[in-house]
Amino acid sequence: MSALLSVRGLTAGYGGPPIIEDIAFDVQPHEIAVILGPNGAGKSTVLKTIFALTSIASGTIDFDGTDLARCKTSALVTLGVSAVPQSSNVFPNLTVDENLDIGTYAAPPADKVATHEKVLHLFPDLRAKLKQPAGELSGGQRQMVAIGRALMCEPKLMLLDEPTAGLSPAYLERIFDLLLDIRKTGVTILMVEQNARQALQIADQGHVLVNGRNFASGTGKELLADENVRRSFLGGAAT
Ligand SMILES: Nc1ncnc2c1ncn2[C@@H]1O[C@H](COP(=O)(O)OP(=O)(O)OP(=O)(O)O)[C@@H](O)[C@H]1O
Numbered sequence: 353m354s355a356l357l358s359v360r361g362l363t364a365g366y367g368g369p370p371i372i373e374d375i376a377f378d379v380q381p382h383e384i385a386v387i388l389g390p391n392g393a394g395k396s397t398v399l400k401t402i403f404a405l406t407s408i409a410s411g412t413i414d415f416d417g418t419d420l421a422r423c424k425t426s427a428l429v430t431l432g433v434s435a436v437p438q439s440s441n442v443f444p445n446l447t448v449d450e451n452l453d454i455g456t457y458a459a460p461p462a463d464k465v466a467t468h469e470k471v472l473h474l475f476p477d478l479r480a481k482l483k484q485p486a487g488e489l490s491g492g493q494r495q496m497v498a499i500g501r502a503l504m505c506e507p508k509l510m511l512l513d514e515p516t517a518g519l520s521p522a523y524l525e526r527i528f529d530l531l532l533d534i535r536k537t538g539v540t541i542l543m544v545e546q547n548a549r550q551a552l553q554i555a556d557q558g559h560v561l562v563n564g565r566n567f568a569s570g571t572g573k574e575l576l577a578d579e580n581v582r583r584s585f586l587g588g589a590a591t
């Protein structure tokens with residue numbers, strides 16, 4: 353099987369010294385891949401670089417035969433990549449429905465009504481809140497709106513930066529269950545997560561970054577069992 357996303361030798365930053373250096377990893381079609389690592393390791397920068405929001409010094413980002421390192425953000429959505437940023441990811445003054453609709457602007461789906469219905473099927477809680485401003489929702493519901501909006505363009509690959517940040521353990525489980533449901537619909541997911549142990553339980557592949565470089569990669573199971581990774585990032589003994 354050939355990778356949907358293949359990152360090689362990626363070095364990028366924000367105009368000064370590089371923040372990520374020589375990063376390499378693959379994401380296979382229909383998998384959930386998770387990027388882990390300490391605060392400031394460059395996890396968000398990797399996602400932002402794939403989404404053409406940083407300055408690339410070298411490397412390639414092959415997505416389905418196109419090098420995203422040469423693309424502008426506006427072109428990415430048309431190619432089938434959507435993103436949910438780490439914070440401020442809904443328009444608080446717009447209703448839930450308007451927030452979802454914005455997801456169709458850059459790359460309208462073939463059948464907008466059917467896609468809208470599919471998204472509400474994944475997030476039934478949002479159905480009763482469609483006319484409510486997104487700013488009035490709970491953190492977990494807002495995250496669902498942000499993920500729902502990213503799905504409205506029928507992406508092949510969804511980039512998610514800390515989808516469970518600030519959520520209760522119960523909501524975290526709901527979001528992770530939703531990601532598994534989303535994967536079943538054929539969407540490939542690349543996400544950054546702080547809740548490393550739980551994320552590795554649902555992930556097909558994990559990639560640990562330290563100081564802007566690859567530290568370890570493996571299946572969720574392999575990384576959960578890896579002594580080095582466990583000691584440094586998972587808080588000690590295996591459970
Ligand atoms: N817009 C920016 N301009 C300049 N430097 C930035 C910018 N965004 C991030 N950085 C720097 O890049 C480094 C990596 O940041 P990044 O946000 O990628 O880390 P992270 O692994 O996502 O951390 P966290 O777990 O805290 O979200 C940090 O030193 C940060 O200060």
Ligand SMILES: [Mg+2]
Nearest residue numbers: 395396397438
């Ligand atoms: Mg981050």
